[in-house]
Amino acid sequence: EVQLVQSGAEVKKPGESLKISCKGSGYSFTNYWIGWVRQMPGKGLEWMGIIYPGDSDTRYSPSFQGQVTISADKSISTANLQWSSLKASDTAMYYCARVTQARYCSGYSCLAGYFDLWGRGTLVAVSS
Amino acid sequence: EIVLTQSPATLSLSPGERTTLSCRASQSVSSYLAWYQQKPGQAPRLLIYDASNRATGIPARFSGSGSGTDFTLTISSLEPEDFAVYYCQQRYNWPTFGPGTKVGIK
Numbered sequence: 001e002v003q004l005v006q007s008g009a010e011v012k013k014p015g016e017s018l019k020i021s022c023k024g025s026g027y028s029f030t031n032y033w034i035g036w037v038r039q040m041p042g043k044g045l046e047w048m049g050i051i052y053p054g055d056s057d058t059r060y061s062p063s064f065q066g067q068v069t070i071s072a073d074k075s076i077s078t079a080n081l082q083w084s085s086l087k088a089s090d091t092a093m094y095y096c097a098r099v100t101q102a103r104y105c106s107g108y109s110c111l112a113g114y115f116d117l118w119g120r121g122t123l124v125a126v127s128s
Numbered sequence: 129e130i131v132l133t134q135s136p137a138t139l140s141l142s143p144g145e146r147t148t149l150s151c152r153a154s155q156s157v158s159s160y161l162a163w164y165q166q167k168p169g170q171a172p173r174l175l176i177y178d179a180s181n182r183a184t185g186i187p188a189r190f191s192g193s194g195s196g197t198d199f200t201l202t203i204s205s206l207e208p209e210d211f212a213v214y215y216c217q218q219r220y221n222w223p224t225f226g227p228g229t230k231v232g233i234k
Contacts, residue, residue, distance in 0.1 A: 037172075044215065044225055044226070044227050045164075045215055045217070045225040046225065047224065047225070061222055061223070062129075062222060095172075097171075100177070101177060101178065101219065103160075103219065105219070105220065105221045105222065106221060107221050107222050110221060110222050112160075112219035112220070112222065112223045113219050113223070114162045114177050114217065114219060115164075115172070115174060116174045116177075116183060118171035118172060118173070119171065120171055121171055
């Protein structure tokens with residue numbers, strides 16, 4: 001079965017670090033960009049950034065550049081999203097998703113596409 | 129940043145009705161627009177890509193049209209499972225999503 005399986009929900013305190021993961025299976029993980037999407041409580045969707053597991057080429061949306069780190073370990077078909085110091089405003093559901101129709105666009109380091117396969121999401125709650 | 133505006137914000141409809149959702153971009157995105165469906169507690173699902181192409185497994189009652197700055201998603205006859213939030217997303221530049229249209233049951 002083609003799927004993305006995300007790690008479980010996390011409850012953290014402000015200032016703590018965190019890494020969540022997304023494991024792909026049923027397809028060639030190294031041949032597709034994988035992205036992360038934030039959905040804050042009761043809100044819409046935000047594109048955070050994407051990574052190509054084949055060579056770890058990573059592109060961040062300008063809004064998230066410097067706020068998070070995206071990485072991948074192709075040997076275990078896993079992409080990761082991490083924070084070095086969480087804030088209460090990081091409380092959200094985080095989805096990983098596979099990118100289709102990827103294209104280079106005009107912004108700095110811009111690469112865009114659509115998401116055709118989604119994980120179920122990882123809920124991150126940050127509270128003191 | 130390309131801003132996507134969706135209208136209406138909410139709709140109340142009955143099964144079997146036809147509905148059209150709108151997405152407007154702050155600048156031309158050519159045909160680089162997708163539509164997603166999200167049900168409560170679930171991840172979004174890709175319905176339409178590049179304005180008018182149905183994604184794999186999407187029923188024919190879903191159709192998309194438009195180019196440039198104005199796009200529509202039409203559901204020809206609402207099924208009970210279609211009541212959800214619908215988002216548009218552009219890939220012309222750094223991807224952005226619209227705020228969503230909630231299609232609720234009347």
